[in-house]
Amino acid sequence: MIFTHRIWQVAGAVSVRSKILGIVLGLVLLLGVVTTLQVRVMSRQALTDRLEEQSISIARDVSARATDLILTNDLYALHQLLEETRLNNADVRYAFITDKNGTVLAHTFGEGFPPGLLAANQADEVDHHQTAVIETEDGLVWDTAVPIFGGEAGTARVGLSEASVQATVESMTGQMLLTTVVVSAVGIAAAVFLTWIVTRPILDLKKSAQAVGQGDFSRQVRPWADDEIGDLALAFNSMTADLAQAEQERAEREQLRSQLLEKVIAAQEEERQRISRELHDETGQSLTSLMVRMQTMKQQCPVPELQPQIEELRQLVVQTLDGVHNLARELRPSILDDLGLEAAIERYVREVNGRWPVEIDLMMMGMDNGRLPPPVETAVYRIIQESLTNVVRHADARHASVLLERRNGRLRTIIEDDGKGFDLRDAAHSERLGLYGLRERAELLNGTLTIETVPGQGTSIFVEVPVNGTDSHSAGG
Ligand SMILES: Nc1ncnc2c1ncn2[C@@H]1O[C@H](COP(=O)(O)OP(=O)(O)OP(=O)(O)O)[C@@H](O)[C@H]1O
Numbered sequence: 001m002i003f004t005h006r007i008w009q010v011a012g013a014v015s016v017r018s019k020i021l022g023i024v025l026g027l028v029l030l031l032g033v034v035t036t037l038q039v040r041v042m043s044r045q046a047l048t049d050r051l052e053e054q055s056i057s058i059a060r061d062v063s064a065r066a067t068d069l070i071l072t073n074d075l076y077a078l079h080q081l082l083e084e085t086r087l088n089n090a091d092v093r094y095a096f097i098t099d100k101n102g103t104v105l106a107h108t109f110g111e112g113f114p115p116g117l118l119a120a121n122q123a124d125e126v127d128h129h130q131t132a133v134i135e136t137e138d139g140l141v142w143d144t145a146v147p148i149f150g151g152e153a154g155t156a157r158v159g160l161s162e163a164s165v166q167a168t169v170e171s172m173t174g175q176m177l178l179t180t181v182v183v184s185a186v187g188i189a190a191a192v193f194l195t196w197i198v199t200r201p202i203l204d205l206k207k208s209a210q211a212v213g214q215g216d217f218s219r220q221v222r223p224w225a226d227d228e229i230g231d232l233a234l235a236f237n238s239m240t241a242d243l244a245q246a247e248q249e250r251a252e253r254e255q256l257r258s259q260l261l262e263k264v265i266a267a268q269e270e271e272r273q274r275i276s277r278e279l280h281d282e283t284g285q286s287l288t289s290l291m292v293r294m295q296t297m298k299q300q301c302p303v304p305e306l307q308p309q310i311e312e313l314r315q316l317v318v319q320t321l322d323g324v325h326n327l328a329r330e331l332r333p334s335i336l337d338d339l340g341l342e343a344a345i346e347r348y349v350r351e352v353n354g355r356w357p358v359e360i361d362l363m364m365m366g367m368d369n370g371r372l373p374p375p376v377e378t379a380v381y382r383i384i385q386e387s388l389t390n391v392v393r394h395a396d397a398r399h400a401s402v403l404l405e406r407r408n409g410r411l412r413t414i415i416e417d418d419g420k421g422f423d424l425r426d427a428a429h430s431e432r433l434g435l436y437g438l439r440e441r442a443e444l445l446n447g448t449l450t451i452e453t454v455p456g457q458g459t460s461i462f463v464e465v466p467v468n469g470t471d472s473h474s475a476g477g
């Protein structure tokens with residue numbers, strides 16, 4: 001298991017080119033070396049067998065032709081015979097003749113007869129040849145001894161060297177190895193070509209897949225051939241087309257959703273504004289006049305016992321009026337429309353500071369560069385409002401801070417608290433709309449919103465939205 005896993009790891013880590021090259025080269029080399037070895041062994045065997053036969057037949061021939069010469073004691077002719085035999089056959093290393101006592105009568109060694117050679121081989125029985133392989137300085141020699149005239153006249157000995165066999169085998173091996181090398185070279189060229197053919201469309205596909213991964217669905221790959229890879233290219237193209245269509249539908253849906261959301265938020269703001277105005281202008285006016293009349297009534301009441309009760313009722317009206325004003329302001333602070341974001345946020349933070357036991361620092365930079373677009377003002381105001389409401393409702397914080405910075409055409413807002421924090425995953429699954437609304441508002445302005453929170457360590461909300469208009473590079477009030 002582990003072993004095969006390891007093989008896959010190694011084989012999988014190399015490129016397709018190396019794999020194909022490896023297979024081709026491996027097979028060619030294996031075939032070349034194995035057949036070379038086999039042919040070498042077999043041809044050597046065959047050639048030495050022939051050498052042995054040749055050695056026997058030459059020795060027999062010498063023996064037959066030497067009989068008369070020995071019987072007539074013609075040593076010169078005997079010598080001629082041996083020389084002739086040696087010259088006629090290139091393999092013959094030496095030839096010599098002994099008489100039946102083992103004394104050398106004639107030989108081809110010229111100067112000196114090598115010692116020990118005599119004892120190296122001898123005809124065993126009458127009329128039977130005997131071949132021995134003798135090791136000499138110049139390699140192996142097939143030495144055959146044949147009795148002359150049934151052994152009566154002596155023995156003929158002929159030695160055939162294996163030098164030519166050796167040379168033949170070596171040259172054949174060289175030829176075969178050369179062939180292997182040539183075939184390997186052809187194999188490498190073929191493998192390189194094959195790799196190019198195979199990997200070209202794959203590399204194409206890879207590039208296109210990367211492009212598609214980065215959202216470029218217009219990319220099509222050219223099917224190079226009508227094979228499996230060509231089919232893959234076609235499948236890829238149809239997948240890209242499907243993706244492009246799906247992406248287009250998604251973008252349309254997304255656009256529709258943003259439009260709808262924008263309308264919902266605008267309608268909500270309008271409705272809040274309307275209710276706020278109504279509360280302020282109608283309900284507030286009525287309550288004010290009620291309050292004034294009760295004041296008058298109290299002063300003019302003829303029954304003194306009723307006066308405290310009237311005063312009590314008047315106080316109730318005062319409180320209700322206060323509540324109505326607060327509600328109207330919270331629904332839509334007219335200061336936001338009249339004086340802008342900076343003033344509205346200053347007042348809102350002041351109010352929260354006064355009403356709740358949490359200390360809020362406010363810092364605004366670069367805000368004195370003219371009014372922001374109304375949608376940005378409303379959205380940022382609502383984001384800060386919701387974030388601070390969450391701090392008051394959930395965080396248990398002692399300190400919080402609001403930072404606004406307008407710079408380089410962007411408005412950054414950071415709302416931080418030192419409260420108990422929460423688990424973002426839980427909040428994501430909750431049915432609540434507050435945090436969700438924050439993100440929606442930021443994204444509708446093409447901005448971003450990031451929430452960082454760790455349970456027990458507080459919460460930070462970062463909002464960044466692009467704003468048009470003049471930029472400020474230096475911090476301001
Ligand atoms: N600053 C904060 N500190 C601690 N917990 C918070 C904070 N802000 C949000 N949360 C947690 O995240 C949850 C989701 O907040 P979200 O504003 O979406 O809903 P909500 O405030 O409960 O209700 P609403 O929809 O009225 O805003 C909250 O219920 C609260 O548990």
Ligand SMILES: [Mg+2]
Pocket residue numbers: 386389390434435
């Ligand atoms: Mg909330």
